[in-house]
Amino acid sequence: MKMNIKFDYNIICKAVLQEQLDGLNLKYKLNNLGEIHFNKHLTAKELESLTLAFGKYGIEILANPQNVLVERIKDLITELINDSEKSRKYNVSHYLSDTLNYSYAHLSSIFSEITYSSIENFIILKKIDLAKQLIIHKNLTLTEIAHELNYSSVAHLSTQFKKTTGLTPSAFQRIIKKRQEIE
Known part of the structure; x- marks a missing residue:
């Protein structure tokens, strides 16, 4: 028997993050666009445990702010493309600039520098x-x-x-x- 399913990556990822963070008894707040705010600075041991827990699911902790920005750009583009009503309403460059509070030229430059590809591609x-x-x-x-x-x-x-x-x-x-x- 074959069964087709549809799933939302964002919901799945949030569930995995919550499960792992709760398992480590860390106080946190999940924000959109791949950000987690902790109530305190993590110890080296907590960070190592978190890295291992996330790694099992292919989730990587990004330390470089430029990498973080590129991931946010990718997330926003994916969200926009998956929402046909929103994508008809917004121009991608304006949407990214308005949401991330950077000029599109800056976002495009960082994206190309990190990924060796363009936002358009x-x-x-x-x-x-x-x-x-x-x-x-x-x-x-x-x-x-x-x-x-x-x-x-x-x-x-x-x-x-x-x-x-x-x-x-x-x-x-x-x-x-x-x-x-x-x-």
């Missing part, structure tokens, strides 16, 4: 990942997917999809349908 990759998920898990037409992801046209979506994956969205759909028929 990250946005395209996230949109194409979501397009693949929509093709796999929803019965949407390419027109509906293009609209959902705020593309100006199906041709624009198709061009970026092919450039990123090497396949057209239609070819990807056919491959997925064949796999599902086999299973």
Whole structure:
């Protein structure tokens, strides 16, 4: 038997963080965008325990403020792309600048310096990942997917999809349908 599920990474991550932090009896407050505020400075032993506990789940403690900013940028972009209503309402550069209180030029510079890629390229990759998920898990037409992801046209979506994956969205759909028929 095969079952498809949908899950929210943010909810899962918050649950894991809460479970691990509660297990270590630390007083904390979870904020959005991957921030945890502690009521006191952590001892070296507490920090080591926390690092080990988080590491089991692939969660890394970021010490470099630039890395933290890049992760916040990625989180905000992911949140924006996954919320089609919000993504139609906001321009990404304005959204990032307004939310993080930095100029877009500064954010773009830091992002490129840390990731060796542009914010625009990250946005395209996230949109194409979501397009693949929509093709796999929803019965949407390419027109509906293009609209959902705020593309100006199906041709624009198709061009970026092919450039990123090497396949057209239609070819990807056919491959997925064949796999599902086999299973």
